[in-house]
Structures are given as C-alpha cells and as structure tokens.
Amino acid sequence: MAVVLITGANRGIGLELARQYAAEGWRVHACCRRPAEASDLVAALKGHDGLVHALDVTDGAAIAALREALDNEAIDVLINNAGVIGGERQDFGAVDYEAWERTLRTNVLGPYRVSEALADLVGASERRVIANVSSLMGSIADNGSGGDYIYRSSKTALNMVSVNLARELAGQAITVLALHPGWVRTDMGGADAPVTPRESAQGLRRVIAGATLDRSGSFTNYDGRPLPW
Numbered sequence: 001m002a003v004v005l006i007t008g009a010n011r012g013i014g015l016e017l018a019r020q021y022a023a024e025g026w027r028v029h030a031c032c033r034r035p036a037e038a039s040d041l042v043a044a045l046k047g048h049d050g051l052v053h054a055l056d057v058t059d060g061a062a063i064a065a066l067r068e069a070l071d072n073e074a075i076d077v078l079i080n081n082a083g084v085i086g087g088e089r090q091d092f093g094a095v096d097y098e099a100w101e102r103t104l105r106t107n108v109l110g111p112y113r114v115s116e117a118l119a120d121l122v123g124a125s126e127r128r129v130i131a132n133v134s135s136l137m138g139s140i141a142d143n144g145s146g147g148d149y150i151y152r153s154s155k156t157a158l159n160m161v162s163v164n165l166a167r168e169l170a171g172q173a174i175t176v177l178a179l180h181p182g183w184v185r186t187d188m189g190g191a192d193a194p195v196t197p198r199e200s201a202q203g204l205r206r207v208i209a210g211a212t213l214d215r216s217g218s219f220t221n222y223d224g225r226p227l228p229w
Contacts, residue, residue, distance in 0.1 A: 001049070002127065005029040005075050007057055007114060008082030010038040012186035013133065013204070016197040017079060020205060022048035029075070031055035031066065031082070057082045057110030058102075067117045076127035077208055078118055080111035083133065086150030100150045107154035112161050115176075123172035129211050130169070131204070132162045134178040134219065141228035159219060159229065166217030175216040179204055182222045195222075 004021045008014040010032035018030045018041060028050035032038050035052045042052060053069060056062050057080075086103040089096035111132050122128055136142055138155025162178040169176060181204060182195035203222030210224075219227045 001025070001027050002076045003027045003029070003074060003125065004077040004079065005031065005070075005118065006079045006081055007031045007055060007110070009052075010034075010041045013181050013184055013197055013200055014079075014081040015041055015044060016201040017081065017204065018050070019044040020198075020201050022050050025049075026076075029053060029070070055082075057114055058105045060113060063113050063117050067121075070118070070121060072124075073121065074125035075118055075121040076125040077129045077131065078115065078122050079131045079133065079204075079208075080114055081133045082110060083107045083154075086148075086154065090148045090150045092147070092149070095149055100153075103150050103154045104157065107151075108157040108161060111158060112165075115165055119169060119172070119174065122174055123169070128172070128174045129208055130165060130174060130176045131208050131211075132158055132176070132178050133181055133204075134158050134162070136180045136221070136227060139219070139228055162219075163217045170213070170216065173213055175211045175213050177207065177211055177215070178219045179207060180219070180221050180227055 004026050006014050006017050009018045009030035018028050022028045022045055031053045033056045035054050055066050084103055084106045087096050087099040115130055135155040137152050138159050159178045162176050166176040181200045183193045184195045184200045185193040200222050207220055221227055
C-alpha cells in the first residue's frame with residue numbers, strides 16, 4: 001500500500017489532498033496543529049486507512065515525536081503543505097518584522113525540518129518523493145509588481161531549500177519538487193481565486209505521480225507547466 005504524509009492537512013489544499021489520496025486507497029498520515037479541531041479532516045478519513053497527527057512544523061520536539069510515532073514506516077510521498085500568508089503588513093515601509101520571522105519559521109524552516117527528519121523514511125519507500133508546496137509569488141523572474149515581502153521571500157527561500165534537498169538527496173534516489181498549487185479558492189487564496197481545491201489537488205497529484213529523478217529540483221505549476229525561478 002502506498003503511503004502519503006501531508007502537513008497542514010486540516011483545511012484547504014491539504015485537506016483536499018488527504019481526501020483524494022484516502023479515496024484512492026492510500027494510507028494517509030494527515031498532520032495539523034490541533035487535531036481536536038480538525039473535524040473536516042477526521043470526517044474525510046473516516047472509513048479509510050488514515051491517521052491524524054498533531055504537528056506544529058515550527059516545533060522541533062513535535063517533529064521528533066511524529067518521527068517516533070511513524071515507527072519506521074516507509075513514506076512514498078511527503079507533502080510539505082503547511083504554510084501561512086504572513087499577515088497584512090507586508091509592503092515597503094510598513095512590514096511587520098515579527099510576522100516575517102514567524103512566516104519564515106513556518107514556510108521555510110518547517111518544510112526543511114520535516115524533510116530532514118523523515119528523509120530516511122521517504123528513501124525507504126518505493127516512490128521516494130518530497131513535494132514542497134511553494135507559490136508562483138516566490139518566483140523572482142515573474143515578480144513584476146513588488147510588495148508582499150513576507151510571503152514572497154518565504155516562498156523564494158523554500159524554492160532554494162527544495163533545490164538544495166534535491167541535490168543532497170539524489171544519492172538516495174529521492175525526487176524533490178517545488179510546486180505551485182495555483183491561485184486556489186481557500187481561506188488563504190480568497191473567494192475570488194479561480195482554482196478550486198479539488199482542481200488544485202488533482203493537478204498536484206498528477207505532477208507528483210509523474211515525478212522522476214531527472215525532474216528533481218524543478219519548479220512546476222499544478223497543471224504540469226514548468227515555472228521560472
């Protein structure tokens with residue numbers, strides 16, 4: 001049985017990924033900060049082979065506890081989805097520096113720490129994929145407007161982490177992807193976003209399913225299009 005672990009699985013894209021993988025018969029390890037409040041996630045996994053884990057990706061002790069709870073189970077696909085938008089004060093002259101630091105801890109250090117802790121489990125699996133949910137807003141080449149310093153910089157940094165991981169883990173035949181989920185109609189993306197969580201998750205799953213080692217370290221849209229750094 002294929003196994004997937006998803007962080008930030010209690011809502012939005014993460015919840016939809018958990019729902020779809022479970023429906024396809026995967027064993028799902030779904031992680032979120034407060035499982036007691038994740039009623040939609042619990043409902044999505046009901047009747048399927050799924051477990052909900054408490055995980056704050058900024059907490060090293062929580063990551064270590066998750067690693068112990070997994071008990072050396074091989075992880076075919078690790079999806080680092082947990083992330084934050086960074087708050088409202090993100091423009092030049094009005095940046096919230098504390099929010100910037102919190103965002104970097106969640107969006108950059110979090111995926112790295114989870115990947116570092118679980119890389120051996122991914123390497124022991126059949127599929128061997130780490131997928132980091134990034135954003136086109138992290139693209140330097142695509143940035144024509146400026147602004148959004150906090151969110152943009154965190155996703156640019158995550159892209160570099162993804163490339164580094166791809167290089168470091170190549171010897172274990174682990175494929176590492178940086179993925180843009182699209183502008184998605186979630187609490188983070190807002191009601192005007194054109195892409196539904198279902199469409200985004202379906203696209204992300206197709207890209208992950210088609211991942212090969214020669215594509216490791218790539219930056220890809222949810223519809224499979226390569227994106228500029």
